[in-house]
Amino acid sequence: MNSISVFYLLLWTGVSSFKFEDLAQYVSTHEEDFIETLRKWIAVESDSSDITKRSDLDRMMDMTAEKLRLIGGRVEMIDVGAQALPNGSTIALPKVVTAQFGSDPSKRTVCVYGHVDVQPAKKEDGWATDPYDLTEINGNLYGRGASDNKGPVLAWIHTVEVYKALNIELPVNVKFIIEGMEETGSNGLDEMIVAQKDTFFSDVDYIIISDCVWLSKRPAMTYGTRGNCYFFAEVEGPKKDLHSGVYGGTVIEPMTDLIGILDKLISPSGKILIPGIREAVAPLSDEEWKMYQDIEFDVESYKQEIGVDELMYSNKVDLLTHRWRYPTVSIHGIEGAFSSSGSKTVIPAKVIAKFSIRQVPNMDPAMVEKQVTEYLQSVFAKRKSPNKLNVTMIIGAKPWLADPTHPLFEAGKAAFKRVFDVEPDLIREGGTIPVARTFQDVTGKSIIMLPIGGFDDGLHSQNEKLSRHNYIEGTKLFIAYLHEVSQIKKY
Amino acid sequence: MNSISVFYLLLWTGVSSFKFEDLAQYVSTHEEDFIETLRKWIAVESDSSDITKRSDLDRMMDMTAEKLRLIGGRVEMIDVGAQALPNGSTIALPKVVTAQFGSDPSKRTVCVYGHVDVQPAKKEDGWATDPYDLTEINGNLYGRGASDNKGPVLAWIHTVEVYKALNIELPVNVKFIIEGMEETGSNGLDEMIVAQKDTFFSDVDYIIISDCVWLSKRPAMTYGTRGNCYFFAEVEGPKKDLHSGVYGGTVIEPMTDLIGILDKLISPSGKILIPGIREAVAPLSDEEWKMYQDIEFDVESYKQEIGVDELMYSNKVDLLTHRWRYPTVSIHGIEGAFSSSGSKTVIPAKVIAKFSIRQVPNMDPAMVEKQVTEYLQSVFAKRKSPNKLNVTMIIGAKPWLADPTHPLFEAGKAAFKRVFDVEPDLIREGGTIPVARTFQDVTGKSIIMLPIGGFDDGLHSQNEKLSRHNYIEGTKLFIAYLHEVSQIKKY
Known part of the structure; x- marks a missing residue:
């Protein structure tokens, strides 16, 4: 006690x-x-x-x-x-x-x-x-x-x-x-x-x-x-959507730029690449680790529920902690690009990625907003693109x-x-x-x-x-x- | 004559x-x-x-x-x-x-x-x-x-x-x-x-x-x-869309995988990264270069028409040749991800990128299909993701x-x-x-x-x-x- x-x-x-x-x-x-x-x-x-x-x-x-x-x-x-x-x-x-x-x-x-x-x-x-x-x-x-x-x-x-x-x-x-x-x-x-x-x-x-x-x-x-910081990352280029046959090769396409910066958010193994985010997370104490170890949770059933053969982590504590007490980045989708079935030969003029970062103690949404914005702008700057990147946090739930x-x-x-x-x-x-x-x-x-x-x-x-x-x-x-x-x- | x-x-x-x-x-x-x-x-x-x-x-x-x-x-x-x-x-x-x-x-x-x-x-x-x-x-x-x-x-x-x-x-x-x-x-x-x-x-x-x-x-x-090879690259993971709060951090997300491979198609400066594509292009002869040089084309009006300050190339011949006689990659959009306005906290279970590569002599659509598929599968394999990648060419116009x-x-x-x-x-x-x-x-x-x-x-x-x-x-x-x-x- x-x-x-x-x-x-x-x-x-x-x-x-x-x-x-x-x-x-x-x-x-x-x-x-x-x-x-x-x-x-x-x-x-x-x-x-x-x-x-x-x-x-x-x-x-x-x-x-x-x-x-x-x-x-x-x-x-x-x-x-x-x-x-x-x-x-x-x-x-x-x-x-x-x-x-x-x-x-x-x-x-x-x-x-x-x-x-x-x-x-x-x-x-x-x-x-x-x-x-x-x-x-x-x-x-x-x-x-x-x-x-x-x-x-x-x-x-x-x-x-x-x-x-x-x-x-x-x-x-x-x-x-x-x-x-x-x-x-x-x-x-x-x-x-x-x-x-x-x-x-x-x-x-x-x-x-x-x-x-x-x-x-x-x-x-x-x-x-967990809380949630939800971001819109908008890349804007030409003044209107263009035909990819007629203009492709001469225009620096907003979609390529957007894909390029989204790819720098998180590694294939789930490591968040935005500087400062992981450092803000409260460390896992031995006592807490023990609590997680005691929780009833069947990894195999969880896999079955989701319908996958393999998860980001293989053991219970890693899975539960990354589900509840560590942040993660999810990319939800892109507005403004072609999203229907079938094919369309378009160079979208303005594309808006929607992604979110789940919040845990001791992250601070205002700080996360600053970290994400500065990081994406610096990654984008390296591309030397004439397009405009605008990053906004539309939800900052603690x-x-x-x-x-x-x-x-x-x-x-x-x-x-x-x-x-x-x-x-x-x-x-x-x-x-x-x-x-x-x-x-x-x-x-x-x-x-x-x-x-x-x-x-x-x-x-x-x-x-x-x-x-x-x-x-x-x-x-x-x-x-x-x-x-x-x-x-x-x- | x-x-x-x-x-x-x-x-x-x-x-x-x-x-x-x-x-x-x-x-x-x-x-x-x-x-x-x-x-x-x-x-x-x-x-x-x-x-x-x-x-x-x-x-x-x-x-x-x-x-x-x-x-x-x-x-x-x-x-x-x-x-x-x-x-x-x-x-x-x-x-x-x-x-x-x-x-x-x-x-x-x-x-x-x-x-x-x-x-x-x-x-x-x-x-x-x-x-x-x-x-x-x-x-x-x-x-x-x-x-x-x-x-x-x-x-x-x-x-x-x-x-x-x-x-x-x-x-x-x-x-x-x-x-x-x-x-x-x-x-x-x-x-x-x-x-x-x-x-x-x-x-x-x-x-x-x-x-x-x-x-x-x-x-x-x-x-x-130009011809056109139009591709669908589908990454499939969980059996259904998942809530990014509830599952985020434990699941290897198809959208992250897809972004990761799309980012390897073309460099910020417009270089196609798929091995073999650029090598197949017929070389530009001096005579042809001269023909391009003689064409009436105003770069400034072209910029104005598109509404951009900067194009992929600054001179007329580079622009016209990349518009007409060099291949290019355009990423048109993603089906299956969230694409509406507003926000949604979803981990899409299956996402399908639509991209196309404009074809020029001496490219061969059948060879391009092989090159793109093998390259994307090899890039994807490096991610060690349990998700499935399926690449299909739905149009192969010469x-x-x-x-x-x-x-x-x-x-x-x-x-x-x-x-x-x-x-x-x-x-x-x-x-x-x-x-x-x-x-x-x-x-x-x-x-x-x-x-x-x-x-x-x-x-x-x-x-x-x-x-x-x-x-x-x-x-x-x-x-x-x-x-x-x-x-x-x-x-």
């Missing part, structure tokens, strides 16, 4: 009054009701990326608010403004739903964040079932949003509902903040968090996010996410990292132990969940990511699912977790 | 009976009629790339046939089969129109090739006028197809028409072959040429193509075109090169001298006109490209035009040219 976790002390008098068995029993007997609610939520095509579905999304926010009201919450629907559309017009953003259950100043207050919008999904994309008709096959509940994030949000709502139904006092005050634009960049949310910093968030102790998944069959808690020995995680361990009878893995996430960093920076509260989704849930993919087991036992986990959090000594 | 051109001898008795002034006078007095016909042809949106316009294109072929019949031609409309559509269905190709005027075995027989389909054009693309409503501004006739190729085709038809109207016997037999799929790859034409080799083409002496433009304000004749001292070109010089009172430039074309090479390979006939379009006609671009002067004087040029060709001694 380390210096922080000694503060985590069970109050034994409290434990004796925790009627976990009664609460868990209620969940089990109402299993079908909970699945029925999930079915109703999945049936709403709340795709935030498609503005023609905005009325469905608005209805989804109303249903969320209604459900929270029904179980006794003090609910508000916060107007977060409008979204600008490419054609110049605007459309109202879906309201953000907040709810409050209890305001006892002697209790801890947790705030559960989640979202009820979904990624696009069509049967034709390769779904075995209708993505908006929750279908159970072999214990899995298939449907768009089942795991990301309607299922986990409902598990949290049911958690409160069960306490209420059994007339058992909630051990902590519970707040909710549920948005409808997560899949499209959480438009309006940052401003809302900043605006409510000293009101809604003032009495919040901890923020809980259940918008991620386990790494393997073994349950997990997430204590970090990584989020929590202390995995914080009492919030100790509480999680106890809850997992009680419900799943297992020690959860402590994992990180290679992707970026910007709201975690925003919560941390704006509210200064401690945050935990407590997933109940399985490693094979297929988020953002075809045949997304949440298993019946994870949905129901996950609700029990949350019930146990609220109790464990209530036991964290104020210090 | 060289050994071939000594065979070009004027038959002075013939010259005296050539009533050029009468014929030219008729053209001048019927100028407005000829423009009116062009207006009717321009009004037909015969865009061969758009199958929804196929009925317009069919109508255009009918109009062409009708016009040729009206002036006494023996016209046929040749069925060249059907076009396969991406959805698996087929649509009939526009018929190829052939016509014959005279079959006197004592005369020379020329065959004029042209096309009456056009590139797409919309007012919104940036046209100052309606592209399908021929509009005259400052002596220029603006409209899609005005220069490419309806105007020159009509100039040829009017040439025959004028002889007929004045009841002057054509000095040569004239055949026409007019297609409607040139802008889309001349579908069906090669097979038709092969099929008619011993029938339609059996008595043809020379083939004339007027589907190109001058290089400057000075008239020009074209004696060569260059076309005529002897510019052939009597066909001497005849052209005489005609230009008579009508424009100037010695035309002898130029080549950087682009590929595959039909020229097909005519040469299949029929074995000599070919000349005799353009009347101006250097600034904007082929394939917005505001395409043909000047009234070039349209009318070009018709007179063709009238004079038929006479000059009739004077070529059979040898």
Whole structure:
């Protein structure tokens, strides 16, 4: 036990009054009701990326608010403004739903964040079932949003509902903040968090996010996410696209220049070639290496999932660390060049490469922007091209990292132990969940990511699912977790 | 004068009976009629790339046939089969129109090739006028197809028409072959040429193509075109696109591999790095260098046209030779990667680069295919990537090169001298006109490209035009040219 976790002390008098068995029993007997609610939520095509579905999304926010009201919450629907559309017009953003259950100043207050919008999904994309008709096959509940994030949000709502139904006092005050634009960049949310910093968030102790998944069959808690610096590198030459037959050989082609500088970003073995980037990364301690070594992760299954024979590294620790705690460069594509099937004999006049560098402690996006820009400009200068290179960083999202020995995680361990009878893995996430960093920076509260989704849930993919087991036992986990959090000594 | 051109001898008795002034006078007095016909042809949106316009294109072929019949031609409309559509269905190709005027075995027989389909054009693309409503501004006739190729085709038809109207016997037999799929790859034409080799083409002496433009304000004749080897280089890795946050750092990304091999095709200074390519190029003789030196070409205007401050070479001969008689590599784009505006955090699973190498004598497409494939595979092998590289050549079009001292070109010089009172430039074309090479390979006939379009006609671009002067004087040029060709001694 380390210096922080000694503060985590069970109050034994409290434990004796925790009627976990009664609460868990209620969940089990109402299993079908909970699945029925999930079915109703999945049936709403709340795709935030498609503005023609905005009325469905608005209805989804109303249903969320209604459900929270029904179980006794003090609910508000916060107007977060409008979204600008490419054609110049605007459309109202879906309201953000907040709810409050209890305001006892002697209790801890947790705030559960989640979202009820979904990624696009069509049967034709390769779904075995209708993505908006929750279908159970072999214990899995298939449907768009089942795991990301309607299922986990409902598990949290049911958690409160069960306490209420059994007339058992909630051990902590519970707040909710549920948005409808997560899949499209959480438009309006940052401003809302900043605006409510000293009101809604003032009495919040901890923020809980259940918008991620386990790494393997073994349950997990997430204590970090990578950030992301997303770059546009634009090379501009002739004033218009040219015919490659007529002009080829006389013109210094922007595409050749762009390929030339992109090739200098990362080596075939994955080494980032931009000076200063690797030096900024926090060194891996022996203790951390040991943590990685203990994580349940099967390299062969990972290969199979991706469909490759060989990965960048062959051992577990190298793979996991390069997935979560080291930066990497991905080149996503090129705008302005020919990208259709077939052939076209064009010399594109202006091409824009899109690439991103995942961020980890102690990288600083402002510094990364400077390093990347200066490096690419110097590589480009060596080409002595008359074309113009313009490098811009359009996203600079910082990584989020929590202390995995914080009492919030100790509480999680106890809850997992009680419900799943297992020690959860402590994992990180290679992707970026910007709201975690925003919560941390704006509210200064401690945050935990407590997933109940399985490693094979297929988020953002075809045949997304949440298993019946994870949905129901996950609700029990949350019930146990609220109790464990209530036991964290104020210090 | 060289050994071939000594065979070009004027038959002075013939010259005296050539009533050029009468014929030219008729053209001048019927100028407005000829423009009116062009207006009717321009009004037909015969865009061969758009199958929804196929009925317009069919109508255009009918109009062409009708016009040729009206002036006494023996016209046929040749069925060249059907076009396969991406959805698996087929649509009939526009018929190829052939016509014959005279079959006197004592005369020379020329065959004029042209096309009456056009590139797409919309007012919104940036046209100052309606592209399908021929509009005259400052002596220029603006409209899609005005220069490419309806105007020159009509100039040829009017040439025959004028002889007929004045009841002057054509000095040569004239055949026409007019297609409607040139802008889309001349579908069906090669097979038709092969099929008619011993029938339609059996008595043809020379083939004339007027589907190109001058290089400057000075008239020009074209004696060569570059060929084109078009490649797809596909790198395939994971079985599906991956999220760059979740998987980035562990996967060897196909896009990085592809960028790595594309960067090895050509140096920043334009040197092709594929072994064997440069060695295959015919050396530039001193005589040829001198020819290039004499061509009228203003480097500054060329820069201005393209909109760049600097070109790959600074002097005229280097620029023209690299435009016409040296190979070059152009990278057109990448299929399968992210190519839209905005950002997407994707690791594309399969990416296909499209690039082409312009062909010149003595390159051989089959050898180029081998050189490129072996080189890219060897460069790729050094990366030790587990991804798969597949290189395929989808087009292997050979260059076309005529002897510019052939009597066909001497005849052209005489005609230009008579009508424009100037010695035309002898130029080549950087682009590929595959039909020229097909005519040469299949029929074995000599070919000349005799353009009347101006250097600034904007082929394939917005505001395409043909000047009234070039349209009318070009018709007179063709009238004079038929006479000059009739004077070529059979040898």
